[in-house]
Amino acid sequence: MKVLIVYAHNEPKSFSAALLERSIRCLTEAGHEIRVSDLYEMGFNPVASADDFESRRFSDALQYDREQKFSHEQGAFAQDIQTEIDKLLWCDTLILQFPLWWWSVPAIMKGWIDRVLVNGVAYGKGKRMNTGGLKGRRAMLSLTSGCYPDMVAPDGLLGDLKISLWHLHSGTLAYTGFEVLEPFVAWSIHYSDPAKLAEYLDEYEARLATIATEEPMFFHPLEDFGPDWRMKGEINPNSVGHRRDGEKTH
């Protein structure tokens, strides 16, 4: 595998950093090639702006996604973006590793998504879902959380984790063509003792040994939808983001 790990944590002594270190070590020992984008260490700029383009198609008013497409055609991305796009196209496996903040990635990683998954490369001209620009690649979220698993059970206090993560799993990764693997989660890390944390590291190592071959999560392909963008046939029960109009979710 060629693995790109995009990593965001603001503390080098954190458990997230330990997970990153373990993943680099075990993937390297297994003979895989690894690149890491450590966004905090890089001082990655998360704010999408006009400075992201060295030339512009429309100079009067910024239309960010249209300028992405133009910059892709012209090779006119700011260097920090082009570097990340190159890493993304190099990899066959993407791991986003982060602490779950507000059911999403930290802002610095949201900025990586906003600025690097560009129109023209990741999606565009009808390329999306199973025809997405990054198809043929696998992706996995690797996250730490303060929650207990029961809180994010389907009937848990905070709602079903798969529904909370739909915006990342389906809306971001599957949309751009990735085969999306089940997330790796280290739970309630504030309240885990060293033995439990060591166990999570071992679990993560074991999990990384299977990511090249395991079955990805199910997302409906484009051909399941009609020209009106609506599902033609049955909704797969694993597609938590879909339901029949007016039907109850339970």
Add this chain to the structure above:
Amino acid sequence: MKVLIVYAHNEPKSFSAALLERSIRCLTEAGHEIRVSDLYEMGFNPVASADDFESRRFSDALQYDREQKFSHEQGAFAQDIQTEIDKLLWCDTLILQFPLWWWSVPAIMKGWIDRVLVNGVAYGKGKRMNTGGLKGRRAMLSLTSGCYPDMVAPDGLLGDLKISLWHLHSGTLAYTGFEVLEPFVAWSIHYSDPAKLAEYLDEYEARLATIATEEPMFFHPLEDFGPDWRMKGEINPNSVGHRRDGEKTH
């Protein structure tokens, strides 16, 4: 009403800017007090780091949410954060206005959420959902999207919009105690002619006239869950983030 509008768009000539301008005008004319955090104009820093705290409880390794709690107790937040917390506690109505990027807010606004909805103020010590730190306030997402509504219908290509936004509606706003209003959405703005855009502005103005009194969306209160964090009774069909374990979503 005392309305705080948190706004993120990278182009002052955008349709988002026109929506902001209209909202400020009509809310002011109706006699409400308005404050605006225009995150791009402010150059708001979205990256949560050790610099966010003027003093630290744990100096060896940064535990961001624990330092938030400590800084709240000590009055030790960096000035840009304290200013935003003060605005938040001043308002009775919060509007987050943004272009929908990857089913979420732009990174600069994710950073506002990460850094301003702090432990000790917005949540903590068991304060969450209907006991959240910001209870008694209302909140609404106001967003623009390139999508067509059929794409985000319950059985649409991209999945149910309510499920895609669960992380913001439930996981962020309802979690911190807000009564959450139905979102305002201006659809497919790339493909809307000037007449349609003018119509959206009028619709937004009409909508803003009702936000003080309209019925908020339903989210299960804390007391609906047992000590095991699982739902005790029936799941309300409007709670799109919950389902019975193993049950199908459709």
